[in-house]
Amino acid sequence: MSDESVHDEVIRVARDLIRLDTTNAREPGLGNETRCAEYLVDYLTGFGIEAEVVARTPHRGNVVARIPGVSTGSAGQGAESLAFVGHTDVVPCDPRDWTHPPFEGVVDDDGWLWGRGAVDMKNEVAARAVAMAELARNGFRPRGDLWFVAVADEEDGFEDVGMRWLLEERTDIRPTHSVNEGGGERLTLTDGRQMICYSVGEKGTLPVQVVAVGEAGHASVPTLGRNAVPLLARLIPRLGNGLPEPSAAPEAMAMLKALLGRDEADLARALAEAEALYEGLGETIRALMGSTFAPTMLWGSNKRNVMPARATVEVDCRVNPGTTPTDVEARVRSLLGSDLPYELEWPEPMVPATSSPVDGVVPTAIAAFLEAEGDPGVMLPTLCTGFTDSNYLRAAGGTHAYGFSPFRTTPNDVLEAGYHNANERVHVDDLLLSMRFHVDLARRVLG
Numbered sequence: 001m002s003d004e005s006v007h008d009e010v011i012r013v014a015r016d017l018i019r020l021d022t023t024n025a026r027e028p029g030l031g032n033e034t035r036c037a038e039y040l041v042d043y044l045t046g047f048g049i050e051a052e053v054v055a056r057t058p059h060r061g062n063v064v065a066r067i068p069g070v071s072t073g074s075a076g077q078g079a080e081s082l083a084f085v086g087h088t089d090v091v092p093c094d095p096r097d098w099t100h101p102p103f104e105g106v107v108d109d110d111g112w113l114w115g116r117g118a119v120d121m122k123n124e125v126a127a128r129a130v131a132m133a134e135l136a137r138n139g140f141r142p143r144g145d146l147w148f149v150a151v152a153d154e155e156d157g158f159e160d161v162g163m164r165w166l167l168e169e170r171t172d173i174r175p176t177h178s179v180n181e182g183g184g185e186r187l188t189l190t191d192g193r194q195m196i197c198y199s200v201g202e203k204g205t206l207p208v209q210v211v212a213v214g215e216a217g218h219a220s221v222p223t224l225g226r227n228a229v230p231l232l233a234r235l236i237p238r239l240g241n242g243l244p245e246p247s248a249a250p251e252a253m254a255m256l257k258a259l260l261g262r263d264e265a266d267l268a269r270a271l272a273e274a275e276a277l278y279e280g281l282g283e284t285i286r287a288l289m290g291s292t293f294a295p296t297m298l299w300g301s302n303k304r305n306v307m308p309a310r311a312t313v314e315v316d317c318r319v320n321p322g323t324t325p326t327d328v329e330a331r332v333r334s335l336l337g338s339d340l341p342y343e344l345e346w347p348e349p350m351v352p353a354t355s356s357p358v359d360g361v362v363p364t365a366i367a368a369f370l371e372a373e374g375d376p377g378v379m380l381p382t383l384c385t386g387f388t389d390s391n392y393l394r395a396a397g398g399t400h401a402y403g404f405s406p407f408r409t410t411p412n413d414v415l416e417a418g419y420h421n422a423n424e425r426v427h428v429d430d431l432l433l434s435m436r437f438h439v440d441l442a443r444r445v446l447g
């Protein structure tokens with residue numbers, strides 16, 4: 001036995017993972033997640049844990065590991081199961097922008113671990129892997145299966161070698177519950193309370209193009225024809241600020257209830273109170289009350305002297321769980337009115353939103369862990385506006401999939417500043433905190 005402490009161990013694993021460059025961009029030869037996958041398989045099998053690399057493309061491997069459940073047969077069939085989930089790829093970076101080199105895993109004198117992936121999410125992968133090891137060497141025998149799944153290609157997804165493919169290939173991986181990235185940050189409210197976020201779902205997307213339809217004409221006489229550009233300029237403001245009307249969408253209502261400690265029927269008042277508790281939070285919750293519309297891309301004529309017959313704006317539209325394309329179209333048409341000529345085009349199919357219950361086994365276990373730590377705070381269930389692999393888990397097997405890994409020493413502004421940006425860093429004390437949380441979670445859910 002080495003006398004390395006478990007804190008040193010989780011720091012070592014996180015640094016080792018950061019040093020394996022798994023930059024993922026849409027260029028041949030990038031990714032190389034197999035480097036991390038082989039490292040993790042070596043590490044986990046060292047404690048007698050079943051672990052393997054599962055790869056569609058040899059250099060882009062995923063890790064699947066399991067401590068089998070004991071209650072109902074060797075595969076744990078029938079008993080509830082839990083998965084620790086993560087991704088091993090990272091987004092590109094330019095080392096010139098960094099205080100410490102992004103692939104060296106420097107720990108400075110104040111205990112900050114610097115590097116690409118320190119927050120997204122080699123920190124969490126390390127914490128979950130060491131939690132598996134800690135459980136195995138302490139003889140933990142879960143009732144149902146405890147999975148560890150660390151996949152490739154989350155940040156891009158173009159090659160389809162990560163979670164979506166893995167769940168199709170491995171129909172045995174259908175955990176009842178999972179915990180992945182997407183939560184754990186804390187916000188200090190203006191009344192002094194600490195809010196601790198956990199993610200219950202993700203908004204979906206349905207981009208829409210609004211095409212103003214006129215008649216082409218020569219630009220030398222602007223009144224000839226019917227130039228589509230000024231028509232489009234009249235249509236765009238009709239989308240307003242892009243936020244939905246206040247409505248009692250369940251995810252937004254759960255956030256308001258957690259914040260205010262009561263059910264507030266007056267939504268405008270509830271949103272104003274949320275905004276007063278934390279700048280920007282009222283707006284965020286309002287955006288979760290329905291579909292949002294943000295105009296981002298424009299096309300008109302491709303020649304200066306030709307007034308175009310068609311001018312187009314592409315609108316980034318994000319939708320809630322349960323919203324259909326018909327709902328979105330009806331909303332867009334009601335905003336645009338019927339007095340100006342336009343058409344709608346749909347460049348991509350809808351990616352539906354998914355979510356898991358706000359109150360569930362994992363959220364209850366998170367609250368119990370925080371309580372036991374003497375650090376209860378107020379748990380805020382959030383809906384991400386981005387995408388994570390939790391979506392695939394919910395879609396494939398109805399997994400109750402959450403995003404959570406606790407941060408206590410790393411302030412939220414440090415997390416946000418480094419996320420997909422230069423100088424990504426995490427405090428090493430949060431690596432140990434996260435490792436301890438995952439051991440506790442497995443014991444509460446499967447013990």
Ligand SMILES: [Zn+2]
Pocket residue numbers: 087120121154181
């Ligand atoms: Zn991530």
